[in-house]
Amino acid sequence: MSAAGQLATADPADWPVAAGWRPLVDEFFASPVGVKLLGYLRERLDAGAVIFPPQPLRALELTPPEEIRIVILGQDPYHGRGQAEGLAFSVAPGVPLPPSLRNIFKELERDLGTRPPTFPTPGGSLAKWATNGVLLLNTCLTVEEGQAASHSGRGWEVLTDAVIRHVASRPQPVLFMLWGAHAQSKRALIDTNRHKVLVANHPSPLSALRPPLPFIGCGHFGQARAWREAGSSASRQEDA
Numbered sequence: 102m103s104a105a106g107q108l109a110t111a112d113p114a115d116w117p118v119a120a121g122w123r124p125l126v127d128e129f130f131a132s133p134v135g136v137k138l139l140g141y142l143r144e145r146l147d148a149g150a151v152i153f154p155p156q157p158l159r160a161l162e163l164t165p166p167e168e169i170r171i172v173i174l175g176q177d178p179y180h181g182r183g184q185a186e187g188l189a190f191s192v193a194p195g196v197p198l199p200p201s202l203r204n205i206f207k208e209l210e211r212d213l214g215t216r217p218p219t220f221p222t223p224g225g226s227l228a229k230w231a232t233n234g235v236l237l238l239n240t241c242l243t244v245e246e247g248q249a250a251s252h253s254g255r256g257w258e259v260l261t262d263a264v265i266r267h268v269a270s271r272p273q274p275v276l277f278m279l280w281g282a283h284a285q286s287k288r289a290l291i292d293t294n295r296h297k298v299l300v301a302n303h304p305s306p307l308s309a310l311r312p313p314l315p316f317i318g319c320g321h322f323g324q325a326r327a328w329r330e331a332g333s334s335a336s337r338q339e340d341a
Contacts, residue, residue, distance in 0.1 A: 108152040111142035116158040119165035138256030151246040159187025163231035170234040174284040188237040191227035204304040212322045
């Protein structure tokens with residue numbers, strides 16, 4: 102990893118993932134789409150492009166598939182220097198909070214009374230969520246500095262769709278939080294009879310307060326807590 106926190110290599114061997122994700126990830130990078138994507142990343146790095154984050158697969162490193170209880174889908178990594186840390190909506194410790202993340206913490210406090218994390222550490226880093234069963238998955242996993250969606254459609258979506266399908270195929274029920282139209286477009290990949298899906302507008306200031314489903318006031322965090330508690334209660338009764 103460079104001092105600037107940017108991508109240093111286009112070799113997946115340098116991007117650790119949890120063991121449960123390894124077969125899926127290896128299959129993707131051996132596929133024509135995966136090979137083409139890696140070639141594109143190498144070309145951009147060789148051309149001097151600054152690409153974020155330093156670890157594109159960090160969500161798959163911190164959250165093994167067998168531990169996932171909640172999935173929060175994002176679209177694109179942050180494209181400002183030092184922001185992206187490979188987890189949807191999360192920024193590295195000490196980085197000022199982007200507007201969408203401020204609204205996430207605002208709704209969390211409104212809904213559950215949870216105070217925002219201490220700044221600068223952990224600040225806006227959601228790594229603790231990721232290590233506690235929350236998959237924070239962007240659908241595109243790299244971006245160039247100052248150019249939102251610059252790597253969209255280059256192949257990452259094939260991998261992240263496969264990740265969503267894999268999570269949805271597991272026997273363990275999972276809660277999906279789909280914020281905004283892009284995330285909600287992935288609903289077709291999810292068996293809504295087995296999994297719980299919550300939808301709202303994106304937490305961006307442009308949409309967080311707008312109808313039809315304002316993010317501020319959506320109550321997703323309280324619903325997630327109740328859902329997890331109900332699942333834990335059912336599990337204890339089965340074990341009794």
